[in-house]
Amino acid sequence: MILVGTKIRTAIREAIKATISPIPVYSVIPSSKVLSYVYIENLSQTSIDEKRAFITQGDIGISIVEKFPERDGDFDKINITAEKILAILSPDRLFSFGNLNGIDIFTMHVVDVSESLFDSEPGRTAILTIRLRFMAQKN
Numbered sequence: 001m002i003l004v005g006t007k008i009r010t011a012i013r014e015a016i017k018a019t020i021s022p023i024p025v026y027s028v029i030p031s032s033k034v035l036s037y038v039y040i041e042n043l044s045q046t047s048i049d050e051k052r053a054f055i056t057q058g059d060i061g062i063s064i065v066e067k068f069p070e071r072d073g074d075f076d077k078i079n080i081t082a083e084k085i086l087a088i089l090s091p092d093r094l095f096s097f098g099n100l101n102g103i104d105i106f107t108m109h110v111v112d113v114s115e116s117l118f119d120s121e122p123g124r125t126a127i128l129t130i131r132l133r134f135m136a137q138k139n
Helices: 005-020 076-089
Strands: 036-048 055-068 098-100 103-119 124-138
Touching: 005 036, 005 055, 005 076, 005 098, 005 103, 036 076, 055 076, 076 103, 076 124
Parallel strands: none
Antiparallel strands: 036 055, 055 124, 098 103, 103 124
16 A cells, blocks of 8 residues: 555645635644634545555545634635635546656545534634545556
């Protein structure tokens, strides 16, 4: 199995950072004082039996978070941010993410998207989570 966790997390963070600026992108949950951010999380990887190559299939979650200081709130801003992220990471079904230091991410696509809005301090929090599936192999 190829361990690509840190490499793919870093590559995804760098790929989306410039597009969604000034919204910060983290791979750990930031301070509760940060009201709007993207969090790259939930990486899982599985080895696929292939006698001709070392192939890894994995999932990675990207959460877009918007905190509202009042009791109101909606999904408008996080949906716009999600569309920008998807345009970069998965513009079509068989998108090739590229080569990361000898590891070829040869497909990346959206598996599912979920939204939630809940009460929090000081008001409400809206979260949209995108789960992407990727396949990678060593060159």
